[in-house]
Amino acid sequence: MRILLIEDDTTLGAAVRDQIAADGQSVDWVTRLDEAGDAVGSTSYDLILLDLMLPDGRGITFLKGLRTRGNVTPVIILTALDQVSDRIEGLNAGADDYLVKPFDLAELSARIGSVARRYSGNPNPIVTHGPLEIDLAARSVHRDGKPVQLTAREWALFEAFLARPGQLLSKPQLEEKLYAFDAEVESNTIEVHVSRLRKKLGSAILETERGLGYRLGRP
Amino acid sequence: MRILLIEDDTTLGAAVRDQIAADGQSVDWVTRLDEAGDAVGSTSYDLILLDLMLPDGRGITFLKGLRTRGNVTPVIILTALDQVSDRIEGLNAGADDYLVKPFDLAELSARIGSVARRYSGNPNPIVTHGPLEIDLAARSVHRDGKPVQLTAREWALFEAFLARPGQLLSKPQLEEKLYAFDAEVESNTIEVHVSRLRKKLGSAILETERGLGYRLGRP
DNA sequence: CAGGCCCCTTCAGGCTGCCGTCAGCTTCGC
DNA sequence: GCGAAGCTGACGGCAGCCTGAAGGGGCCTG
Structure with missing residues (x-):
């Protein structure tokens, strides 16, 4: 990743x-906005770390110019200004995140990782499970290459199994996962959703353990 | 390059x-906006250097007129006004860069070089998505070859989807993208803007995932 | 400064389709 | 073969979504 x-x-x-x-990333470091302008003009960056107070102008202006020109590179603002108004102005100008000095370098690493994960031009990691291809970030599933539409509840249920592959999950556990813990489910809702998932994803996807619960089937 | x-x-x-x-470039020099209008009407320039205070009007007005007519020639503003508001106005009006007088001639050369590199004589990269042609740098969209006008919010929303094609974006995520994170949106603003985008770009452009969010449709 | 214009937000009414429920059937263990 | 547990098609209610319209605020114009 180029920063x-x-x-x-x-x-x-x-x-x-x-x-x-x-952290293993490559960095170009400039100290002035005009150098920065040249840099973004000639190189395609994955992330920009921007100080707000610079010798030849305000970082905000630079950021606005960037966005006005249609540049959508993620920007994290670094600044000593800790007033809320500055923060809002920065975010309104198109910043993606904000770090107030002094900040912990580990925190910076974390934010960079977060932004990179969110925006990296690379496709999201795909989990495959037999004939299924699951993109967790995009919340999409393909079965034999064809997209499958899952509803909100179906996703929640499927996710619960994906998080613990092979692990047995009881119906009460699943209900807890699907509903706010105060909700009363007086019926066979889980069974119904399991049934719908099987119809969409293949009957082998979930295995029944009679009297105990369900588990994700082997691929 | 013609300037x-x-x-x-x-x-x-x-x-x-x-x-x-x-620097080896060719220059046409005019001192009034009406002459400038004649010049851009008869010649195709690669770059315009624009003073903001002119004897027969404001440069901003000229720039806005240019952009309104669909002219996307890069513009660098030259001005003695060093107030931030003027710079922002200029950039919002469609300028690509600005220089505050007095400026160093070497800096001018650098900026010109930067703009030239950015545009390198070629038109901006166009993203196509089904019947849509999107010019991110110029912030313009064409549908079946006809230009479509998007408002600021509509563009911001559209951009969010373009940045992650196929990815599901929840309404809170989209609100975060459109508004400062402390803004309270107590209504269905996102839904309304989605509706308008569909009307302008085609109903298939954004797909609803009930209870989850929206995603960019397949071309 | 009034007036117009455009954009954004909010609201309300209508519609869609998801989800919980139920009933009848099937499967499993013993 | 019997009872318990699980499966699944059908259906109505309602949450979530869509969209036309109205109101307010910002910006420009005369």
Whole structure:
């Protein structure tokens, strides 16, 4: 992942650069907005870390210009300004996240990871399970290459099994997972949803353990 | 590369003209907006350098008119106004960059080079999605070859889906994207904007996943 | 400064289809 | 063969969604 760091404080900049490099990402570090403008003009970045107070202008303006030109690269703002109004202005200008100095470098790593996961141009990780291809982030399932539509409840149920492959889940456990714990389910709802899931995903997908519950079938 | 310089200060204008010529580009220099209008009407420029205070009107007005007529030539604003509001107005009006006077001629060269690299004479990359052609940089959409006008919110929403094609986006996620995170949206704003987008771009463009959110439809 | 215009939000009414329920049937264990 | 547990088709209620219309605010114009 290619990251552009725009930060004029040399101490902080170097620390951030080293942290990112330690995470295995590549960094370009500039200290002025005009350098930053050239950089985004000539290179395609996956993420921009932007200081708000720079020697040749406000980072906000740079960010707005970026967005006005249709650039959708995710931007995380780094700034000493901790007032809510600045934060709102930054987010309104199109920032994706915000870090107030002084911040923990580990936290920075976490945010970078989060943004990267959310936006990386790469496709989401796909879990395969027999004839099924499951994209958890996109909430989509394909069966033999054909998309399958799952409803909200069906997803919740399916997710519960995917989270614990092979593990036996009792009906009370599943009800707890599907409903706010105060909801009263006085019927065979789980059975019905299991039935619908089997119809959509294949009858082998869920195995019944009579009297005990269900478990995800072997692929 | 062919550059149009709109500047009424003869000293500065001559200096800029000479600098650009020294960089090996060709320049047309006009001092009034009506002349500028004639020039863009008769010649195709790769870049426009625009002063904001001119004897026969505001440069902003000229720029807006240009964009309204669908002209997407990159524009760099040259101005003595150093207030943030003016810069933002310029960028919102469709400028690609700005330079506050007095500026270094070397910096001007760098910006020109940057813009040139960004556009490299070629039209912007076009994303096609079924009957839609989307120019992210110019923020324009064509449907079956006809231009479609999107408002700010509509574009922001559309962009969110384009950034992650096929991914399910929940309403809270979309609200987060459209509004500062502390804004309270107590109504069905997202639904309304989705509805408008469908009306403008075609009903199949966004698919509803009841209880979960929306996703970009297959082309 | 009034007036117009456009965009955004909110609201209300109508519609869709998901979900819980039930009943009748099948399967399983003993 | 019997009872208990599970399966599944059918159906009505209602949450969630759609959309036309109205009102307010910002921006530009005369």
